[in-house]
Amino acid sequence: MASNGTTYYEPSKDTYGTRAIHQPLDIVIVGGSLGGLCTALALKSLPQRHRITILERNPTPLLHNQGAGIVAGGDTLKFFKRYDRCNRDFAVSSQRRQYLNKDGEIVHKEDMVQNMTSWDLVYYMLRANVDYVESAYCKVPSRQPDEAEVQHLHDHKVTALEEYHDKLVVKYTTKDDKEGEMEADLVIGADGPSSSIRSLLQSDVERTYAGYVALRGTVREDEVSPKTLEAFKDRFTFFHAQGIQILAYLIPGENGTLEPGQRLINFVYYTNFPSKSLDQPSGELAELMTDVEGVRHRITMPPGKTDPKAWEKQRVIASERLPPQFAEIVRATKKPFVQAVTDVISPTNEFFNGRVILLGDALAGFRPHTVASTSQAAFDAMILADYLRGNIDRKEWRKQTMGYARTIQKRGVDMGERSQHQELPLEEHIHDRNLASRPREQEVWPDWAIGDVW
């Protein structure tokens, strides 16, 4: 028992080496996007006052915003309630879910409150809390006397991981080809679906193409017709057709504003682009993923880079195949971007006797239909803090994180296959969507997902 009354989990001799975790650890977090930042924020409040460093490969101090939306699921909301000190609202709430037919008429509706936010607002709020970055998005909270410092280092691309006595050595390079290394007791791979940490430890895990892409974009709510705004204001709206799904909702606007009139309508438009793989793209996929300067992108085409000729084709298809309200927002978007939908999951989230951990998309990259990627990152961060604090033991931490990763990853694959590659009645799509909204607390992880956890 520690002097402040907290009971710490005493790790077995081979967990974190022989170090007791009530000692401050050198913790290196690889990846400074939402998963890495949530983890840094959750761990910096622990009483051990660990020494935390984030290594982010991006060459500039801030990540480039794609300006797109995320559904703030239960664990994202819980995370912000527990750790955020910016004290601002960060979500636009939708009161109802509804489905349109091709003519734009509502064919199904149900009352359901959901919260939607934007990636950039969440990112800047986390940076304000983690390392006091000033921005137009939110006030920076005051430093707490008892919190750990977090060092955020951009332009640090992690390239290798080695064991040296009871320490891990993390090696990195910078864009000027400078090399460096850093010692750590605990390394956390929060480096996304193409995780370098995962590849270094599990080189056979592949990220595979699902056969379709998400065309994404936003339009300011005051730039669309009243009929179109009516379809998306306070609503989470969907349309399904053979090989197509599109959904849209309102998110915060520039600098995170929640001011009516200035918020954005955010759409995610799934459409099939058959191709053997991302490395050997079909002609059509290659055309879509080749930018205006002729550069081919493998998985994500950044906003504003799409070749106008390739985008024009999508605008025409949108007019022909989508309800008028959806066609209007797709046609009006000025900086569309494209994400190839992929699948990836690591068989485990701990290596080197628990001294290397994977979380968020590095552990399991979900298909976007699950609307759970940010929630997974937030949940993994919170439960890791609970584990290091001693509130839960290793088995429970493994059971909850692997149960979540495996169950939701599989659910995303099933939803995507049904939605894009099968012809189903609308009730089936509604069923899938409602399943994806089930709160994590109500989930019972199936045996196949947790049977091997010890």
Ligand SMILES: Cc1cc2nc3c(=O)[nH]c(=O)nc-3n(C[C@H](O)[C@H](O)[C@H](O)COP(=O)(O)OP(=O)(O)OC[C@H]3O[C@@H](n4cnc5c(N)ncnc54)[C@H](O)[C@@H]3O)c2cc1C
């Ligand atoms: C710039 C950016 C914008 C995004 N915008 C949206 C959005 O608008 N809507 C949405 O739904 N989702 C978005 N996402 C994805 C979303 O953040 C994730 O799906 C989810 O929140 C889980 O986050 P993650 O931190 O686990 O993974 P990711 O968000 O993929 O972050 C991984 C991070 O690790 C870094 N990294 C990778 N390899 C290395 C390495 N070797 N060394 C050091 N750093 C490394 C990457 O640069 C990245 O910052 C975005 C991701 C990024 C990186």
